[in-house]
Amino acid sequence: MGYVERTLGFSTRHLDDRDIRLVTVIVAGTVRWKRYIDYLIMSLCSDEKVFSKMEPLLLQILRIGFFEILKLNVPAYAVVDENVRLAKVALRPGAGNMVNAILRKLLSLKETDSLPLPKVEGDDRAQARALSIIYSHPVWMVRRWIRFHGKEEALKLMNWNNSDPYFSLRVNTANGYTRDDLVNRLEDLQVHYEKSIMDEFVRIREGMQAVLQAGLLREGMCAVQDESAGFVVSVVDPQPGESIMDCCAAPGGKTLFMASRLAGQGKIWALDINKGRLRILMEAAKCHNLDDIITDVHGDLRLYAKESTAKYDKVLLDAPCSGLGVLSKRADLRWNRQFEDLEELTCLQDELLYSASSLVKPGGVLIYSTCSIDHEENENRITAFVQRHPEFTLEGVHGYVPAEFITDEGFYSSSPTKHSLDGAFAARLVRSIH
Structure with a gap:
């Protein structure tokens, strides 16, 4: 069952291509604009308690109606009629009456261009709260991006995340x-x-x-596969005959791309803690005629590194991360991340980076990558690692990716707002021979 079906709770198999496309747009858009839409729904309710006690299904029906009216060119009468009918069938007649009243209020305010949106004024906290509603992002993300990138760049980033992805x-x-x-x-x-x-x-x-x-x-x-992930493989620079360990490999996009670069010579070990995702990886490897190049290894990298004596020419750690660089494609991810998650993730990234480093042979290369745009998960992790592990030296990615993707420190970094790609990061670290 796909993302759309899980969200709506029914199968889309009976729909034609056009309807599937529309359903996908509505579901992704409703999730993407949830904070903005909820603010408007709450503002149009007669009492704040009405919103707080609203049944989840009723709220979801209203969210869909609001998104269709505000963001899609769907005739207003059709939106009201369909969502009222849905509320009556799925819940009860009274629910349909409430949907009818609230949607008609929205239509009236939209026609007079008087939607009740917050004003961006006051101190930094107040402005961040207002922007988080208008652009439908968690407050902590808005504050963090304004702090590190500036307000203008933060607004560009949120607009990118809210646009339909390619x-x-x-x-x-x-x-x-x-x-x-x-x-x-x-x-x-x-x-x-x-x-x-x-x-x-x-x-x-x-x-x-x-x-x-x-x-x-x-x-x-x-x-x-996004090009941002493809550039990570370019940073790895797989060469025929090499032995490569791909840590946290599943679902395997980078694994397959690296294997194709080996031209039938060499070996990739795909390690992951999730057995089901590894199975999917190996099915894809067989489909791509790469299963003789890739060997799956089920296990926790931290335990594997302690027990294994094997050493590899190159080790890729595509670390678990916040995913802040892929929010345009992962409409739900912004609501599933908390600020507190960053601290837990950076601790895990340090543990995994240490474990991955022990698998690199003398003179070999360790590549660390994420799909995050947060310095704490990227540059700061590499700085902390090199300070603790002087046997590794940072090697710039010059010659592996175009110059526009190379930072002053020599890291690979793709930016949604600068490059129109998903956000990603990678660093090359070379282990000393002695």
Whole structure:
């Protein structure tokens, strides 16, 4: 069952492509704009207690109606009629009456351009609270981004996160395909595409359902992967004949890309604590004709590193992180992260980085990466690690990725607002020979 089906609680199998696309947009958009929509619903309720005691299903029906009215070009009468009917069928007639009253209030305020939004004024805390409502992000994220990036950049970042995301497809060269082959298939399917800065990638904004139904992923022609993750593989720079340990490997996008770069020579060990996700990884490896290159290893990296005597040419730690760089594609993630999570994550990242480092052979390379844009999870972790482990030296990523993605310190960093990619980070650390 997919994300849409889990959210709505029913199967979308009976819907046609156009309806699936619409349902996906509505679900993702409603989740993305939840804080903004909830503020408006609460403002239009006769009493704040009415909102606080509202049944979850009723609130969800209202959220969908508000999103359709505010963000989609759906006829107002159709939105009101459909959501009133849904409330009556799913709950009771009285619920339908409440939905009707609140949606009509919203329509009236929208027509007169008098939606009750907070004013961005007062001290920094007050402004952050107002912006968190207007742009529908948690307050702690807004405050943190304004503090580290400035208000203008924070607003750009929130606008990016609230925009409809594009998706990138990476052609599977291990199966003998080229990007031209993929482009030809997309043209046959009438899917609009853009060629990426990376040779193996193309971007699409619409048409993913057509790609799935045509079997392009199933037959191993391509995989869904953002270029930001592709650049992490470029930082690893897999070479034929190398032995590579991919820590925290599942679901395996980077594993498969690295394996395709080995040209049939070398080996990748894919280690992950989640057995089910490892199984999916190996199924994908077989589909991509890479299962003879990849060996799955089930276990906790921290325990594996203590017990293993094996050493590898390169070790990639794509660490568990906040995911603050991928919020445009993960509409739900912003609401599933708390500020307190950062401290727990950085402690875990330090533990995993220490464990991964013990698997690197003398003269080998350790690569640390995240899909976060937070310095605490990125640069600060590397600085702390190097201070404690002088046997490792930071090596700049110059020559591995385009100059525009290289920081002053020599790290790889992609930014949603600067590069129109997911946010990601990577560092190369070389172990001394002695």
